Amino acid sequence: MSKLKPEVTEKDHAQGKQNAPITIVEYGDYQCPYCGDAYPIVKEIEETFGDQINFVFRNFPLQEAHPFAFPAAIAAEAAALQGKFWEMHDALYENQYRLDEDLFDELAETIGLDIEKFQADSTKVEVKQKVEDDFESGVRSGVNGTPSFYVNGNKFDGAATDLYQMLKESTE
Amino acid sequence: MLEKGTKAPDFELNATPDQKIKLTDFLGKNVILAFYPADWSPVCSDQMALYNEMLKYFTKHDAQIFGISVDSVWCHLAFEKDRNLHFPLLADFEPKGAVSKAYGVYDEGAGESKRALFVIDKEGEIAWSYLSPTAVNPGADGILDALEALDKK
Numbered sequence: 001m002s003k004l005k006p007e008v009t010e011k012d013h014a015q016g017k018q019n020a021p022i023t024i025v026e027y028g029d030y031q032c033p034y035c036g037d038a039y040p041i042v043k044e045i046e047e048t049f050g051d052q053i054n055f056v057f058r059n060f061p062l063q064e065a066h067p068f069a070f071p072a073a074i075a076a077e078a079a080a081l082q083g084k085f086w087e088m089h090d091a092l093y094e095n096q097y098r099l100d101e102d103l104f105d106e107l108a109e110t111i112g113l114d115i116e117k118f119q120a121d122s123t124k125v126e127v128k129q130k131v132e133d134d135f136e137s138g139v140r141s142g143v144n145g146t147p148s149f150y151v152n153g154n155k156f157d158g159a160a161t162d163l164y165q166m167l168k169e170s171t172e
Numbered sequence: 173m174l175e176k177g178t179k180a181p182d183f184e185l186n187a188t189p190d191q192k193i194k195l196t197d198f199l200g201k202n203v204i205l206a207f208y209p210a211d212w213s214p215v216c217s218d219q220m221a222l223y224n225e226m227l228k229y230f231t232k233h234d235a236q237i238f239g240i241s242v243d244s245v246w247c248h249l250a251f252e253k254d255r256n257l258h259f260p261l262l263a264d265f266e267p268k269g270a271v272s273k274a275y276g277v278y279d280e281g282a283g284e285s286k287r288a289l290f291v292i293d294k295e296g297e298i299a300w301s302y303l304s305p306t307a308v309n310p311g312a313d314g315i316l317d318a319l320e321a322l323d324k325k
Binding site: 064065139142143 | 218221222226257258
């Protein structure tokens with residue numbers, strides 16, 4: 001079974017308590033329709049299991065298949081530098097149906113970012129590096145498509161709905 | 173399926189209607205062969221789409237990747253164009269599946285290649301091979317591990 005490499009660190013974007021019993025890592029692509037489908041289910045998982053879940057998102061943009069996947073990942077990482085990674089992450093999935101190059105500034109404004117800083121951060125080498133490091137860690141971890149989920153460091157072979165089902169059964 | 177330590181059988185297959193790829197022309201370079209059942213599987217979980225994103229990692233290890241299936245060159249061309257693929261897909265088309273058979277990864281029942289990976293070293297010897305269940309995209313972690321082991325040799 002494929003293992004998450006490297007393990008979750010403080011450099012990751014996490015939504016939930018670090019010491020939660022269940023850590024879920026998603027490797028996702030903002031333009032992938034299957035990731036778009038998974039988004040509300042992940043939200044449901046977080047709502048249903050609350051403090052038991054620590055949810056981490058890592059970037060896995062398939063740039064050749066999805067032309068806006070990489071710039072979208074950059075937008076989320078740039079938003080992170082203003083403490084709003086999750087706001088941008090959510091906005092991107094909620095507006096996935098109209099993803100294009102003009103959307104990023106619009107969303108940045110909607111979620112209340114300093115636009116000038118956002119635009120400048122979007123061109124930073126460190127921001128690009130973060131996305132590429134995530135991608136490489138995904139490859140190392142055996143990601144074979146998006147979304148790919150890891151539960152407490154082990155690859156979960158299934159979609160978000162299967163994950164929800166598995167969690168439900170294991171906590172009953 | 174051919175295992176580690178075996179000399180990789182040479183072959184010459186069409187990558188396009190007028191371009192042939194001969195394995196022994198790549199001696200001195202690491203070669204990755206990715207046999208797969210068919211073009212046109214769903215996009216986001218597609219094995220070839222994943223390798224397409226990884227070309228720079230393969231280049232770093234001085235490795236060239238080829239996809240191989242029994243689809244014809246014209247089918248490969250349309251698939252490459254649709255998916256924006258930047259590496260050659262080889263047509264194991266006539267005689268059908270001959271190269272897949274030579275590597276021991278032909279599925280007689282389905283009439284397709286199995287999903288199998290080979291990493292061949294610079295001397296033309298198989299350094300690593302892996303057979304994946306047909307329905308499972310094997311990812312690329314095994315390939316990278318094999319290439320890294322070769323770099324250390």
